[in-house]
Amino acid sequence: MYLDVRSDWLSYVDEVPRALVATNTVANLKALEQSPRHAHQKAQLVFTLRGIINCEVEDAVWVVPPQCAVWIPGGLPHTVFGSGVVECISLFIEPPEAPSLPDKCCTITVSGLLRHLLMRANEMPERYDVDGPDGRIVSVIFDELAVAPIEDLRLPIPSDPRLKKLTDLLIAAPADRASVAEWASRVALSERSLSRMLAEEVGMSFGRWRRQLHVVLALRHLSTGQTVQAVAMDLGYESASGFVTMFRKMVGKPPARYLSERPGPAPRDHDGG
Incomplete structure (x- = not known):
C-alpha cells in the first residue's frame, strides 16, 4: 500500500470508528512521486523508520528524516514523496480525540518512548478495545505527541x-x-x-x-x-x-x-x- 494515496483506502480510514488507525508502509521513490495531492478527515502522523519522507503542502515542503515525524492536520491538502526506499508508519488520528495536538503542519522529534509506542500501535487490531490496554496505549501516544519537540525542517514556498x-x-x-x-x-x-x-x-x-x-x-x-x-x-x-x-x-x-x-x-x- 502506498502510504495513504488510494482513494478507497482514504475513505475507509476516515470511516474506522477509532481515534487512531496505524499502517506500516514500505515504498520506493517512484511510487511515492506518483502520489496525488489529497486530503482526509482524520489528521495524519507520518513517522519515518528508514529513508527520507517529504511532505508538500500549499506553502511549504517539510523534510522528515529518520526518527522524525510530520504532523498533517485533517482536511489539509498535501502530497507525500520519498528519497530512495523508505519505510514509515502512518497514524490516522481523529482530531476531536486529541484537542491538544498541533493545528498546523509541523515536523516533530520522536523520542525513544514514543517510537516504541508507535511500533506497538502498528501491531494493534484495527478495531482495538478502547477500554482495554490498547486504548490506554493510544492515550499515552496522544500525551507524548502533545509534548514532542518541534524541529524547523520546513522550506517555505x-x-x-x-x-x-x-x-x-x-x-x-x-x-x-x-x-x-x-x-x-x-x-x-x-x-x-x-x-x-x-x-x-x-x-x-x-x-x-x-x-x-x-x-x-x-x-x-x-x-x-x-x-x-x-x-x-x-x-x-x-x-x-x-x-x-x-x-x-x-x-x-x-x-x-x-x-x-x-x-x-x-x-x-x-x-x-
Missing part, C-alpha cells in the same frame, strides 16, 4: 510567481553563489523588492531562506549515505567546515551528530563534526 520561479532556480542550482541582487534580476525584481516580498511571504531574509533550502537538500543527501564533503561541494561551500558551521547554526547540531542520533546511514566524512 512563496505564492508569488516570481518567487516561485526563484525557488525553482535555487533548487536547480544550489551551488550558485550569486548575490541577492543577481538573483533578484533573474526574476525581474529589484533587490529591495525581493527582500520585502520574501519577508512578507515567508518571514525570512533571502540568506536565511537559502540556508533553509540547503538544510533540506543536505538532509536528503546525507541520509542516503553521501559524505559531508560531497554534500558541501554540491551546495557550493568552499569547505566542509563552512557547511558544517551553517548546518549547526540552522539545526543546532553538526550533521554527523544530527544523523548519528537517528537510525539509518550516517555521513561517512569525519568533517561532519
Whole structure:
C-alpha cells in the first residue's frame, strides 16, 4: 500500500470508528512521486523508520528524516514523496480525540518512548478495545505527541510567481553563489523588492531562506549515505567546515551528530563534526 494515496483506502480510514488507525508502509521513490495531492478527515502522523519522507503542502515542503515525524492536520491538502526506499508508519488520528495536538503542519522529534509506542500501535487490531490496554496505549501516544519537540525542517514556498520561479532556480542550482541582487534580476525584481516580498511571504531574509533550502537538500543527501564533503561541494561551500558551521547554526547540531542520533546511514566524512 502506498502510504495513504488510494482513494478507497482514504475513505475507509476516515470511516474506522477509532481515534487512531496505524499502517506500516514500505515504498520506493517512484511510487511515492506518483502520489496525488489529497486530503482526509482524520489528521495524519507520518513517522519515518528508514529513508527520507517529504511532505508538500500549499506553502511549504517539510523534510522528515529518520526518527522524525510530520504532523498533517485533517482536511489539509498535501502530497507525500520519498528519497530512495523508505519505510514509515502512518497514524490516522481523529482530531476531536486529541484537542491538544498541533493545528498546523509541523515536523516533530520522536523520542525513544514514543517510537516504541508507535511500533506497538502498528501491531494493534484495527478495531482495538478502547477500554482495554490498547486504548490506554493510544492515550499515552496522544500525551507524548502533545509534548514532542518541534524541529524547523520546513522550506517555505512563496505564492508569488516570481518567487516561485526563484525557488525553482535555487533548487536547480544550489551551488550558485550569486548575490541577492543577481538573483533578484533573474526574476525581474529589484533587490529591495525581493527582500520585502520574501519577508512578507515567508518571514525570512533571502540568506536565511537559502540556508533553509540547503538544510533540506543536505538532509536528503546525507541520509542516503553521501559524505559531508560531497554534500558541501554540491551546495557550493568552499569547505566542509563552512557547511558544517551553517548546518549547526540552522539545526543546532553538526550533521554527523544530527544523523548519528537517528537510525539509518550516517555521513561517512569525519568533517561532519
